Amino acid sequence: PDKTAKRRAKHLNVHEAGKADCGVKSNLKSIPGVMTIRGCAYAGSKGVVWGPIKDMIHISHGPVGCGQYSWGSRRNYYAGTTGIDTFVTLQFTSDFQEKDIVFGGDKKLVKLIDELQELFPLNNGITIQSECPIGLIGDDIEAVSKAKSKEYGGKTIVPVRCEGFRGVSQSLGHHIANDAVRDWVFDRLTPEKSDFESTPYDVAIIGDYNIGGDAWSSRILLEEMGLRVIAQWSGDGSLAELEATPKAKLNILHCYRSMNYISRHMEEKFGIP
Numbered sequence: 001p002d003k004t005a006k007r008r009a010k011h012l013n014v015h016e017a018g019k020a021d022c023g024v025k026s027n028l029k030s031i032p033g034v035m036t037i038r039g040c041a042y043a044g045s046k047g048v049v050w051g052p053i054k055d056m057i058h059i060s061h062g063p064v065g066c067g068q069y070s071w072g073s074r075r076n077y078y079a080g081t082t083g084i085d086t087f088v089t090l091q092f093t094s095d096f097q098e099k100d101i102v103f104g105g106d107k108k109l110v111k112l113i114d115e116l117q118e119l120f121p122l123n124n125g126i127t128i129q130s131e132c133p134i135g136l137i138g139d140d141i142e143a144v145s146k147a148k149s150k151e152y153g154g155k156t157i158v159p160v161r162c163e164g165f166r167g168v169s170q171s172l173g174h175h176i177a178n179d180a181v182r183d184w185v186f187d188r189l190t191p192e193k194s195d196f197e198s199t200p201y202d203v204a205i206i207g208d209y210n211i212g213g214d215a216w217s218s219r220i221l222l223e224e225m226g227l228r229v230i231a232q233w234s235g236d237g238s239l240a241e242l243e244a245t246p247k248a249k250l251n252i253l254h255c256y257r258s259m260n261y262i263s264r265h266m267e268e269k270f271g272i273p
Helices: 002-011 041-050 064-070 098-103 106-119 132-137 141-151 171-184 214-224 239-247 256-270
Strands: 056-061 125-130 157-160 202-208 228-234 250-253
Touching (some): 041 157, 041 228, 056 064, 098 132, 125 141, 141 157, 239 256, 250 256
Parallel strands (some): 202 228
């Protein structure tokens, strides 16, 4: 169509000798509510970093479309029984409607968390992956997370401010997700909670999402070398593995783009190279 052709005309061009560039227009912010194949900050957090953590429930908080679009679109293999101890291929959404935009969705989120606890009591934690409207209307997902965590005996409930409009692509979503691990998982760790027994050969695979089972292959090779893999981030990963990672002697970084932030933090705070 003419309208689409006009918009896409700037996406492709021929570079001519002597010119500084070919005039291609790219790296624009995703438009809230407009589906894009590139992804957004929400996609980077929910679809890449948090989504593959198998024993936690990841809520797509907002209209149903984002959750539907990110549902089952990646091949993050995992071991376990879906609905019992793994939840990767299930979609959980707060299904925002117009009235939620007007009156706020905090009460709906509270009800959703209660329903999830009743339906899936074996989940080890919950994340709230915020979509564009959550940031636009100012819902306080942090307050809800703290209140429900306290109500459920200190359960790990992580609010992730990954509204799609925050970044031009998935990349900022990776950073936001890393910061959420730092603030809502690492900063809650206490020595008395841990019964972890370390060895000199403990390593963590960071930034491998087990797409097609590749992290399993890496793990086999590392363990045949005599190393002990104590965590995979985040393909076939678990909350317990996230919590154990500060005890690693080395972080082995696969996808630098998505996990350099948390790796730098662990190097600075815990001395893990």
